[in-house]
Amino acid sequence: MRKQRKRLTQGRRRPTRTFGLSRLRGRGTEQPSSSPAAHKLLERRYRAIIDDQVDLIRRFRPDGTLTFVNAAFCSFYQLREEEALGRNFAELLSHDEVEQISEAIFSLTPDNPTVTTAPRYVRHDGHTYWLEYVTHAIFNAQGDVIEYQSIGRDITAQKKAELEVEETRAAVNRAQRMATLAVIGGGIAHEISQPLSSIRILAGSGLYMLDKMNPVPLERIQKNLQDISSQVDRIDQIITHLREFLRTNQTSPAHPCDLNDCVESSLRMVQERIQAEEIHMTKELEAGLPAVYGVRIRFEELILNLLLNAVQELKGRKGAKIRLRTWADRGAHFEIRDNGPGLAPEIQNSIFEPFFTTHEDGNAMGLGLSIVKAVLSTCHGHIEARNASGGGAVFHVVFPESLDKSGKGGMWDPVPQNLGFSKK
Ligand SMILES: Nc1ncnc2c1ncn2[C@@H]1O[C@H](COP(=O)(O)OP(=O)(O)OP(=O)(O)O)[C@@H](O)[C@H]1O
Ligand SMILES: [Mg+2]
Incomplete structure (x- = not known):
């Protein structure tokens, strides 16, 4: 782990927003010695600070492999640290979001190094949670990504409240449409009654021709049947129109x-x-x-x-x-x-x-x-x-x-x- 961090910080010129020893060193009042003991002490302090955060912190390589996670991250995903490290961050995304979120992250550039994503996570118990991650790409002097780091926040409560407002809004909208429908019901019944009475007349006269006329005027009966069919189409259109009216499809x-x-x-x-x-x-x-x-x-x-x-x-x-x-x-x-x-x-x-x-x-x-x-x-x-x-x-x-x-x-x-x- 330490080796990895060292490799990733090599070649970086300007300081970046990282969660690592280098950042801690810059802020410390005492200058650390380069002895292994001092290094260990710093690392313990760093870990303690990071693990105290309520925010989820993760770092991953350009291939997506997680190289660092804090305690909040492990607790949210219900994983032990050793289970999380080495996994691909995309494994913790919902299938339908993998492509979109990976694309948002992997298209970061030195000019546009940060992205906010809001993935969903379904735990083993079936409950859905929402997170908001701010992911920052870290580049080397050549402009190649050497690492990504993210800070995440559990926004489930906020998201649920938003969804509830949305559902209430949709329900009110539906209720209003139903109320309008009740008012226009008379008009619709009237519209349907016209083709229905035409159908009744056409069918009646067809039956009469079949029963009473000799020879049976097949062409006239055929014409009646065609007219009946087009009246049925008319009723179908009215009903389809009504259905569309009731649909609350926003798209x-x-x-x-x-x-x-x-x-x-x-x-x-x-x-x-x-x-x-x-x-x-x-x-x-x-x-x-x-x-x-x-x-x-x-x-x-x-x-x-x-x-x-x-x-x-x-x-x-x-x-x-x-x-x-x-x-x-x-x-x-x-x-x-x-x-x-x-x-x-x-x-x-x-x-x-x-x-x-x-x-x-x-x-x-x-x-x-x-x-x-x-x-x-x-x-x-x-x-x-x-x-x-x-x-x-x-x-x-x-x-x-x-x-x-x-x-x-x-x-x-x-x-x-x-x-x-x-x-x-
Ligand atoms: N043509 C109008 N003449 C006078 N007042 C009107 C007219 N149209 C709307 N209003 C006033 O505006 C109010 C709001 O109209 P809106 O259509 O939003 O609700 P509503 O007609 O009262 O109820 P809903 O449309 O939900 O059945 C009405 O209650 C009425 O006071
Ligand atoms: Mg009204």
């Missing part, structure tokens, strides 16, 4: 989307409610809008939430109206205007906050507008809310033009979905 691929199509398809989902509430709906959808880049279902979710809010505020009002507008102006714009009660000044600054609601009927979660904001943050869009001059509320959404006209890349960031808990 859905982004595509250029037609904003007007998104408006139409969101509108179909609340059509039933609009009719039931006798709301007069007007649409001015400008043709040829620039494409909006992102996940179509999420844009529909955004529009749907704004629509549902307007419908909710107009409930029971005589002469209720909603006006939807889209237009192009350095990007695509969407505006929804209603003639409901509008936004009282004291709530205007709070409406986009998660869980803010003025509805106390138990169904509202106060998440609709947070979802709108979260969706907009994925495409760097923004929203403004104001009162209309003649009464009612206006929500104006701006989707910036995609940077990349080909529809690839562009201004899209798939991460949010965080309901605005951390990002505003």
Whole structure:
């Protein structure tokens, strides 16, 4: 061990951040003699200091072989020192992380000598732990790595807390989507009922032709069967759409989307409610809008939430109206205007906050507008809310033009979905 350390420090010109005798010597007040006894004493002191550390300390060769580990390291990995030394550091990594972490470490250079990694470690008892290692490469005068050393910290508690927040966030998101789904259920049932009644009529007339007509008009029956098949496809599309809507996949691929199509398809989902509430709906959808880049279902979710809010505020009002507008102006714009009660000044600054609601009927979660904001943050869009001059509320959404006209890349960031808990 001592031999190894000596070899590794040879040829080093500038002092580096090492945990070794050389560092201890530099700090000591008494100058050590070079006698073997003094050397042993120093080594014992060094060991004592290193073993008192709560941080995990390890050193390994360029081939990954561990040459030094402290007591905290052994205790974390539940290994004796002699069991750890001589192993490859990668043996203590999860299989799926070996490649990525090894690459991060082995690509260190004299200009970029430090890397932070956060490996996972599953102990024999099946419990998962997380660590954060700062690994520093030590180079010789020729710029070749002679050794790596790392300081690690157990970040399991922090990581678990983060995961819990993430899970809660996902659960709230799912719950909100389920609540929205319950509201749009009527609209979906309506959409499915149309192809279902077509199927019933087509099948009935096919049976009639088979039973009563002579000769049997095979071509007409064949045509009926083809129509039935395409109606089934239509139902399938509706159900697939619904499933996608409920999926909370954060990594859905982004595509250029037609904003007007998104408006139409969101509108179909609340059509039933609009009719039931006798709301007069007007649409001015400008043709040829620039494409909006992102996940179509999420844009529909955004529009749907704004629509549902307007419908909710107009409930029971005589002469209720909603006006939807889209237009192009350095990007695509969407505006929804209603003639409901509008936004009282004291709530205007709070409406986009998660869980803010003025509805106390138990169904509202106060998440609709947070979802709108979260969706907009994925495409760097923004929203403004104001009162209309003649009464009612206006929500104006701006989707910036995609940077990349080909529809690839562009201004899209798939991460949010965080309901605005951390990002505003
Ligand atoms: N068109 C509107 N007119 C007047 N007030 C509105 C309008 N849209 C939203 N608001 C106000 O903003 C609040 C927050 O809206 P948000 O959509 O986030 O939650 P919610 O509609 O109350 O509940 P949820 O969307 O979870 O069912 C509403 O409770 C309401 O007070
Ligand atoms: Mg809402």
